[in-house]
Amino acid sequence: MTDCLFCKIIKRELPSEIVYEDDDVLAFRDIKPQAPVHVLIIPKRHIASLDDLTKEDENAMGRAMLVASKLARDLGISEGYRVVTNCGKDAGQSVFHIHMHLLGGRSLGWPPG
Ligand code: 5GP
Ligand code: ZN
Numbered sequence: 001m002t003d004c005l006f007c008k009i010i011k012r013e014l015p016s017e018i019v020y021e022d023d024d025v026l027a028f029r030d031i032k033p034q035a036p037v038h039v040l041i042i043p044k045r046h047i048a049s050l051d052d053l054t055k056e057d058e059n060a061m062g063r064a065m066l067v068a069s070k071l072a073r074d075l076g077i078s079e080g081y082r083v084v085t086n087c088g089k090d091a092g093q094s095v096f097h098i099h100m101h102l103l104g105g106r107s108l109g110w111p112p113g
Pocket of ligand 1: 014016023028029030031032033040085086092093095096
């Protein structure tokens, strides 16, 4: 999608600090980290939100979850981390290309706000 921030990051039209990439998934550091480790994991196919997922996204989203677990180990936070997807405006979604936040490296409160 030409107008999407994260599609532009995928196409290298915008800079980012990429920590993982394969054919279907990209992971890069959040520009405004909310924890010592804050990585965004996205499918390369443009999907607006969790609410827009279809059966054909099953593999990429499964891969994205495995990438979260691998990155947690690689980035040294496997003792405690959180994977979050905000879906829709009321949940605070601000970029409408689906993404999982991988957060760790500090104590994380519950419930989230
Ligand atoms: P949301 O609010 O949609 O759940 O999360 C969007 C995330 O994208 C936010 O944590 C925000 O800091 C991050 N973000 C917004 N613009 C950019 C950008 O240009 N580059 C990077 N790396 N992260 C961004
Ligand atoms: Zn996109």
